[in-house]
Amino acid sequence: MPVLLAPDRAPALSELLRAADTVGLGCGITGAPDAGALKIAGIGSLGSAGRSEISFLSNPRLQSQLDDCGAAAVILRPQDWEAYQARHAGAPPWAAVLCPQPYLMYALLAQWFDRHRQAGLPKGIHPSAVIADDAELADGVHVGPLAVIESGVRIGAGVRIGAGCVIGAGSSIGADSLLHARVTLYHGVHVGARAILHSGVVLGADGFGFAPDPRTPGAWAKIAQLGGVRIGDDVEIGANTTVDRGAVEDTVLGDGVKLDNQIMIGHNCRIGDHTAMAACVGVAGSTTMGRRCVIGGAAMFGGHLTLGDDVHISGGTAVTSDILKAGRYTGVFPVAEHAAWQHNAAVIGQLAQLRKRLRAAERQGAAGTAGQPTNHKQDA
Amino acid sequence: MPVLLAPDRAPALSELLRAADTVGLGCGITGAPDAGALKIAGIGSLGSAGRSEISFLSNPRLQSQLDDCGAAAVILRPQDWEAYQARHAGAPPWAAVLCPQPYLMYALLAQWFDRHRQAGLPKGIHPSAVIADDAELADGVHVGPLAVIESGVRIGAGVRIGAGCVIGAGSSIGADSLLHARVTLYHGVHVGARAILHSGVVLGADGFGFAPDPRTPGAWAKIAQLGGVRIGDDVEIGANTTVDRGAVEDTVLGDGVKLDNQIMIGHNCRIGDHTAMAACVGVAGSTTMGRRCVIGGAAMFGGHLTLGDDVHISGGTAVTSDILKAGRYTGVFPVAEHAAWQHNAAVIGQLAQLRKRLRAAERQGAAGTAGQPTNHKQDA
């Protein structure tokens, strides 16, 4: 069950909407005269919200969930509110909050509740943290228990460093960034402002670079990785995601990049602004990705590739060559009942041969029915 | 080499079998009169076990490994023992332990040795741990060095918290759970009794939720994740696996769920009781999985899907639509020598066209050999 505010700290609905609407969406409360005074302690879904929660209808197809909704208030578009009224005689038990973009308003409300929660978190430098004498911490920096900040680190104003984080020598973190517990930055890693780094993130581990070792046949000699990692502003990186340092130059993530959990970005990669990747994606070394790309979960990218701007890759797809043109790309073997898969997969290894046989059958057919055209390009 | 008990602490075979057999399988020792007094310091495989180890035959096809087995004792089914005797004149150098279910008896013995090892581990609260004043720790809780327990946490009786763990504010852990070193729970994460959480596990990181930011074209606005994580009893979660917190409601793992290493469970997912997933599986947000599902390694699931009970997914399969019917499902491109793969994969991009051409060839053939039936459904 989500954590709710204590009743005495819950804001009134009208006050909450005003405080949360930082982008000027504008919301109107419809309902009983005192609806604006309802105390709102949290957000719930249409199906589960209780009398102290606000909910929202963002997908008009879920209209029917309004019928049983037990929330104090529901955010919805004016046209959905009209549709509700057309279907119901009396007033609903919830106050209607009319808003042109309910999902965005929900996002703003969620941010408000999260800011409220964060305001209650501990502040200052925990005495158990180990901080190098020459590290520079700006005003209002929080360092949690048992964090380690090495020599030459620079931390911007308002940054929160969670418990057990390790910030390597000479690295830097921009203002108002949030590092959850147990994030690791190696040396020479530079993170911009307003970053959110989740637990288990590792930035700046060595890229995977080896050359054949001339002294031992079959053995690999390590190529020390001398570059760093450079991350723009407004980047979020999910739990246990790793971004390796560059071999010679830096590995670079642009502004507004969003990485989900368990992603691996290889050395020397350059990821364009506002590109978002769902969980479990792997990007091999030296691949460049454009701006505003959207990468589905568990997609995999070979090394030294180039992706253009606005390329969307479906989840589970392996990309092994450049994709320069914007659009959506997919390569996934369709799932089937196991026995059916076995039958069909067995044919995969004969496809080139089948194509040849089809060609021969076409020729025979053409010979057998002379004069009938074959309406396709010949291929082999 | 596995760690063995010191000789003076090794139990006698008969005593060990009695102590380990907590489910009443019943085992009979056959062999020399003093076989029950043999000292057993550990468990070994048939091929490697030494004179102070017990081994087991669970797969009858491995019968031949009994011939060279150097173990002190071997657990096997009565019928396999008879088969051995039929093939050999003399008595083996090992004592035969007759048991209807050797693999289960092995599991029980392994648990016994593990309990014995754990009994020797340090107890109590390590002075270097950082524990909030208002955290509630029940009797017999162990907290390892440099662990952090934040405000409002509740820890059940007999729980072991490993070195370097971080337990976020307001979270709770049920009795007799075991957290290995360096596990992270965010705030508002609730774990049931008898859980085993391995190193690097992260529970409760933010789900991956964004809405288009109206202020910057192409940019993403974060949707704060206000739900929590709720995990049933008897759950095991492998190293570096992550389970994200819900957006509004909780992400839920049922009782007896077993997750291997490096798995990612997205926000709002609900995983049914006793479902087991092998390593590297990814489940995108808001997907619901039934009870007793078995998911092979590296299988991937899209978001907002529903899987029924008793669905088995083969390793490496990408699931992109609902699967409600119990059974086994697969979708994996068959591996082949690279050159053969290249030839056949090149045809994949022409399959729709080939189907069309086959249809045309069938028509031509039918025209050319009028009267011969075509014995299939036409498709395109």
Place this chain on the structure above:
Amino acid sequence: MPVLLAPDRAPALSELLRAADTVGLGCGITGAPDAGALKIAGIGSLGSAGRSEISFLSNPRLQSQLDDCGAAAVILRPQDWEAYQARHAGAPPWAAVLCPQPYLMYALLAQWFDRHRQAGLPKGIHPSAVIADDAELADGVHVGPLAVIESGVRIGAGVRIGAGCVIGAGSSIGADSLLHARVTLYHGVHVGARAILHSGVVLGADGFGFAPDPRTPGAWAKIAQLGGVRIGDDVEIGANTTVDRGAVEDTVLGDGVKLDNQIMIGHNCRIGDHTAMAACVGVAGSTTMGRRCVIGGAAMFGGHLTLGDDVHISGGTAVTSDILKAGRYTGVFPVAEHAAWQHNAAVIGQLAQLRKRLRAAERQGAAGTAGQPTNHKQDA
């Protein structure tokens, strides 16, 4: 931007080449008489290196990048230097360093700069580390802040243990190994000499072993994992990679094995010497891999498989049966524009049927054009 040495600590070019060339490649400096005295503070790429950096040309196709190169010196093969001179009238602004193997010389230089950086790192045992009284630390061991070393651990000479590492009871680490921050070794894990373990690595978590629990239908009983992990010399393991302990015997990595980030090696696996795996690979339990295998990123291996020596698996390939013969193997669904993929993927589920229809069409064609041979093996 990569970290460079301060100008007063940068070595002269001739001195640097002599110190770095530990394998006797032999490099000759061509250029102005005082070229050997140029101060070199770091390594840069041909496109970005500045006046205090050395660069290298390893791929002759990048010759044209020499034209605008701003480096102090460039390592290149004699024949590439001749080609440059043939294309240019005057001397370049950089000193030419002639070397038969520029990429290897670059690797050696990178190692030199990295050794130089490491020489400046803190030494000794940080007072905040928690070290068991009976742990044995050889000479010159460094233990970073807030690391934990449990009972009975043995650490070889010159080992560096990073901040926040946890070394479990009875484990051992060979001489001159480097553990970056936040590495976890469970109990009974043995690592050879000169290992490099990156942040988030977990060695020795429980393998994923369960038997049906006879007391609860559908439930799983844990099989305690009593084996350990044994890792040879000269092994590197990337960030957040996990290697599980064996069920009965040890999980084994041979000498010179190189694992990239986010890899999962299941229990009881045996990986042969000098085998290298790119990121995100998963190997299920009890699989044996030969020597000098090369595994592409995100390849996945079923359990209980055997791979021979010198097997190369392409990235993204799922391996579900033994591969004993050396060579390269692939199994990846080709990526395509989404609409094209949809059309072609829909045919996958009909392949067995299409093969049958083709066979029928061939028979009809043969009947219609009697006397024309069909030149292929019949399959169904």
